[in-house]
Every structure is written in C-alpha cells, then in structure tokens.
Amino acid sequence: MDKEAKRAMHDLGGASKFMCEPVDIEPHGLTEFDREVDALRGVLGAKGVMTVDELRRAIESIPEADYLRLSYYRKWIRSITANLLTRGVITEAELRAELEKA
Amino acid sequence: MFAPGERVRVKDQWPEQHGPVHIRTPYYVRGVEGEVVRHLGDFANPEDLAFARPAAKLPLYHVRFRKDRIWPEKQPDDELLIEIFGHWLEKP
Amino acid sequence: MDLLETDGERLLTAVRALLERKGVVSAAEIAERRAATDNASPGQGAKMVAKAWLEPDFKALMLADGTKAAEALDIPMRGMPPLGVLEQTPEVHNLVVCTLCSCYPRAVLGYPPFWYKSAAYRARAIRDPRELLASEWKTVVPDSVKLRVVDSTADYRWMVLPMRPTGTEGWDAARLASIVREGDMIGVTVPSA
Numbered sequence: 001m002d003k004e005a006k007r008a009m010h011d012l013g014g015a016s017k018f019m020c021e022p023v024d025i026e027p028h029g030l031t032e033f034d035r036e037v038d039a040l041r042g043v044l045g046a047k048g049v050m051t052v053d054e055l056r057r058a059i060e061s062i063p064e065a066d067y068l069r070l071s072y073y074r075k076w077i078r079s080i081t082a083n084l085l086t087r088g089v090i091t092e093a094e095l096r097a098e099l100e101k102a
Numbered sequence: 103m104f105a106p107g108e109r110v111r112v113k114d115q116w117p118e119q120h121g122p123v124h125i126r127t128p129y130y131v132r133g134v135e136g137e138v139v140r141h142l143g144d145f146a147n148p149e150d151l152a153f154a155r156p157a158a159k160l161p162l163y164h165v166r167f168r169k170d171r172i173w174p175e176k177q178p179d180d181e182l183l184i185e186i187f188g189h190w191l192e193k194p
Numbered sequence: 195m196d197l198l199e200t201d202g203e204r205l206l207t208a209v210r211a212l213l214e215r216k217g218v219v220s221a222a223e224i225a226e227r228r229a230a231t232d233n234a235s236p237g238q239g240a241k242m243v244a245k246a247w248l249e250p251d252f253k254a255l256m257l258a259d260g261t262k263a264a265e266a267l268d269i270p271m272r273g274m275p276p277l278g279v280l281e282q283t284p285e286v287h288n289l290v291v292c293t294l295c296s297c298y299p300r301a302v303l304g305y306p307p308f309w310y311k312s313a314a315y316r317a318r319a320i321r322d323p324r325e326l327l328a329s330e331w332k333t334v335v336p337d338s339v340k341l342r343v344v345d346s347t348a349d350y351r352w353m354v355l356p357m358r359p360t361g362t363e364g365w366d367a368a369r370l371a372s373i374v375r376e377g378d379m380i381g382v383t384v385p386s387a
Contacts (some may be wrong), residue, residue, distance in 0.1 A: 001173070001259060003132060003174075004129070004130075006116050006119065007129035010294060010295070011125075011129045012117055012129045012316040013291075013316065013317065013346055014130050014173060015313075016174075016312050017317075018314050018317035019322065021313070021314040021317070022330070023244055023315050023326070024309055024314075026309075027308065036228070036233070037202075037206060038289065038305070039224045040213075041233065043219050044219065045219075046227070046273065047223075049219075051151050053124060053151035053287065057124040059295070061190045069239075071202075074202035076283065077206050078199075078205065080199055080209065081197070081217065082322050085197075087154065088217075090209070090219060092197060095197055095208060095209070095212065098208040099208045111265050125221055126294060126348055128293055128294060128320075130320070142276075142350060157372070162349060173321050176325075180341045181341075182320065182342070182345065183345070185345075186348075187348065190206050
C-alpha cells in the first residue's frame with residue numbers, strides 16, 4: 001500500500017512491520033508507577049491543566065525508536081512533563097533543580 | 103452535514119507532511135470511499151486541542167468502509183467502522 | 195542531556211513535587227483519582243452485559259445510549275467520554291481497537307489490557323483480524339459472519355455486547371456476569387457457559 005509510506009510513526013493500523021509480530025496476551029499487572037502516572041494525567045485533565053489531546057500529541061512526537069521501546073506509562077510521563085514545560089506550568093530550571101535533589 | 107447512508111470519501115490529504123500536527127484520521131483510510139452510518143455528535147476539534155488552541159465543535163461521524171477498498175487481500179466483505187470528523191469528508 | 199529522557203520514575207517524583215508545591219495538584223486528588231480508576235473493572239461491564247441479556251429494555255438503552263445505561267448501574271460517567279456499545283449478532287462480529295493510541299472505555303472497564311496497547315495489536319487488528327483472533331486467542335469467526343473492526347479514533351469509547359451463549363437458560367444476573375470476560379467486551383473472545 002503506497003499510503004503506508006506517508007503514515008506518521010504512531011499511525012499503526014495495518015503497518016507492515018508489525019503484521020508478523022506476536023501479541024503478548026499475558027495480563028501484565030500495572031505497577032505503582034503506572035497507576036500514579038495514570039492518576040496524575042487524570043487529575044491534570046480534570047483540572048483543565050492539560051487535555052488528553054495534548055498528551056497524545058506529545059507522545060506522537062517522541063522519536064520512533066523511543067516510542068517503540070518505552071513502556072506505555074513512561075511515554076505518558078515524558079509527554080506530561082513536555083506539556084507542563086510547554087505550557088509554562090513548570091520551568092526547565094525548576095525541573096533540573098528538583099531532579100538534582102533526588 | 104452528511105446523512106446516514108450517504109456515500110462519502112475521506113480527503114486524500116497529508117497534513118503531517120507539512121509540519122507538526124495531530125490528526126485522528128488514520129492514514130489507511132485517506133482517499134477511501136465509504137458510507138456514513140450516523141452522526142455521533144459535535145466535538146471540539148482534537149487537531150486544535152492538541153496544541154492548546156481554541157477548538158471549534160465539529161460534527162463527528164461513524165463511517166463504514168468495505169475492507170477490500172483498503173486491504174483487498176483477504177475477507178473483502180469484512181468492514182471497518184471509524185469515527186471521522188466532517189471536515190475530513192467530501193462527496194465522492 | 196535532554197531533560198525529557200530522564201528516567202520515568204525520577205520524572206514522576208520531580209514533577210509531582212513541583213506540582214504539589216505550586217498547588218496545581220494535591221496528593222489527595224491523585225489518590226482519589228487512582229481509587230476511582232481502580233474501582234472500574236471488567237466486572238462492571240459484565241454486570242451491564244448480564245442485565246442486557248435479561249432485560250430487553252436495558253439492552254435497547256445500552257445500544258442507544260451506553261453512557262445512560264452505565265449510569266443506570268451507578269457507574270460514574272460524569273466528565274467521561276461517551277460510551278458506545280456494539281452488539282455481536284449471528285451476522286456481525288465486532289472487534290474494537292485504537293490504532294492511533296489506546297482509547298478504551300476506562301470508566302466502565304478500567305485500565306486497558308497490556309496487549310490492547312501494543313503495536314502488534316494496533317497494527318494487526320484492523321488489517322487481518324480473523325488471523326489475529328485465531329492465532330492469538332483461538333477465536334474463529336465463521337466465514338458466514340461479517341467481521342467489523344471498530345477503530346476508536348475520536349471522542350467515543352467502544353465496548354462490545356457479546357451474544358448470550360446457549361446453556362445459560364434460567365441463570366440469574368450474577369451467574370451470567372461471571373462468564374463475561376474482558377476480552378468478550380473487546381471482541382477478541384466470545385463467552386461460553
């Protein structure tokens with residue numbers, strides 16, 4: 001299909017490179033980290049700080065190799081952080097300082 | 103506005119080739135003809151919401167496509183049902 | 195080093211600390227949200243399915259307005275995306291996927307399964323669903339049945355209302371609900387008695 005050459009990286013429907021990949025149907029449980037990120041996203045959405053659309057857009061701009069490698073919620077926290085920075089809710093300086101504390 | 107049963111075609115446009123965008127019309131259905139099943143309601147345009155821009159409420163449709171118009175190699179009679187915003191649809 | 199490439203756990207800790215200090219979110223709000231999400235589960239969906247199997251009026255409501263049907267069972271839907279329900283029939287088998295990300299009826303069914311979010315599922319479900327269902331879940335959809343793949347691309351969240359299996363005559367709601375699994379409400383499996 002010619003259109004496949006034009007698809008965005010995350011636009012995966014029918015993407016040939018995955019058609020032979022097995023689906024891992026094991027019920028992997030969610031970690032503490034996963035649940036906390038999920039809840040954070042929900043609260044930020046409910047309070048009008050960041051929409052789910054902004055979340056998705058920032059996930060879609062993650063470089064392809066990272067997009068495919070990172071776990072679901074690691075992509076989320078990366079996107080949430082990017083959006084908070086873009087929106088000026090937190091600054092890079094603040095984030096660096098906070099990270100240095102840990 | 104499109105009516106249930108009306109034939110439509112998804113615009114063969116590729117905005118992702120011209121700059122950063124957030125599009126909810128999958129690549130595989132661009133330029134493909136289908137049939138409107140129903141109007142699902144009007145919702146704020148995700149293409150604008152994604153960039154924190156003011157977003158107009160636009161009509162959203164459930165549109166049905168025969169599988170063989172997209173991936174004809176197997177099960178031609180199977181179908182795909184996809185939510186598509188009205189501004190992505192045109193008369194065929 | 196690009197800040198965004200920082201390890202996820204460290205990012206979460208730092209971001210939360212900053213947001214709490216600025217009063218943007220509180221620990222209590224996050225805990226409350228988490229509890230609400232943990233409360234949703236396939237069991238909620240199963241209750242809806244069982245009620246639809248027993249009461250034609252509820253089934254009609256579920257198909258016409260999934261959100262109202264969920265609320266009728268005290269499932270909190272305020273501020274949640276609208277719920278759409280598609281029924282399996284002898285003529286049509288529905289399969290739900292979100293090829294663009296992972297849209298899922300979380301308010302009813304809870305967190306989406308790991309596989310639903312995978313690149314392999316998102317790629318294969320829309321293009322070769324019969325092969326996918328047969329090879330991964332041993333679910334065979336007969337050629338006489340049309341397979342309809344529903345791509346959740348926008349504001350609705352979709353769940354499947356499976357067909358009531360034979361051998362369940364006279365069962366009460368709880369017993370019926372007990373045989374409805376998460377996969378049945380996505381369309382990768384069908385329930386059996």
